[in-house]
Amino acid sequence: MMNTFVPHRAKELKARFGSFLLKQELNTMGHSQKTDKLMLEDRQNWSFHDLLAHKEGQCAFTTFLSLEYSEENIAFYLACEDYRNTKSSSKLCSKARKIYEEFICSDAPREVNLDHETRAISLKNMEQPTLSCFNLAQSKIYSLMEKDCYPRFLKSAVYQELIT
Incomplete structure (x- = not known):
């Protein structure tokens, strides 16, 4: 029996893998938990300009664009x-x-x-x-x-x- 790979499943796996890579990169940036909580509040209020000005914002947005094939x-x-x-x-x-x-x-x-x-x-x-x-x-x-x-x-x- 031949195993067929469903396209929507591929997209789901890519999304999960992309999120995993993003988490790994953010975790290696060396932020303390207190700093992370402060940054979390900032991230929720980021404008597009702010997003591009921060390394983790750029990383997340790049991951997203990769999933949309527009990186x-x-x-x-x-x-x-x-x-x-x-x-x-x-x-x-x-x-x-x-x-x-x-x-x-x-x-x-x-x-x-x-x-x-x-x-x-x-x-x-x-x-x-x-x-x-x-x-x-x-x-x-x-x-x-x-x-x-x-x-x-x-x-x-x-x-x-x-x-x-």
């Missing part, structure tokens, strides 16, 4: 944050090219959902990369996550694990 959005956002903090001007060009090829160009392996105009502006900005060359694209993805993904995240099991 490229947070990966792009974080890559842009890293890019904007680049100190060496000699690295700007290669970092910009890597971000563009991984997330923005039409055949990118982790292509984010951007309109044609934003893609064109990003490509134009690649001619003379500056620290702000991805600001428009990053703000579009931030808004997409805030308005679309974040409300679903707040209703998810991953968020419930974060606040309990």
Whole structure:
């Protein structure tokens, strides 16, 4: 008899595994129980901005996006944050090219959902990369996550694990 793997069962296992990994990562951060209780109250009141500003919030949101098969959005956002903090001007060009090829160009392996105009502006900005060359694209993805993904995240099991 052949064992068939039901797709909804796979999603359930992935959700449970993701929650387990999140708990493990949060437990290894070295917080005391008293600190955890204070942080719990803070976590329940986090805005989207707050969520991204905290390591455990980023971890939980990334786990959630992975379950929704849209983790490229947070990966792009974080890559842009890293890019904007680049100190060496000699690295700007290669970092910009890597971000563009991984997330923005039409055949990118982790292509984010951007309109044609934003893609064109990003490509134009690649001619003379500056620290702000991805600001428009990053703000579009931030808004997409805030308005679309974040409300679903707040209703998810991953968020419930974060606040309990």
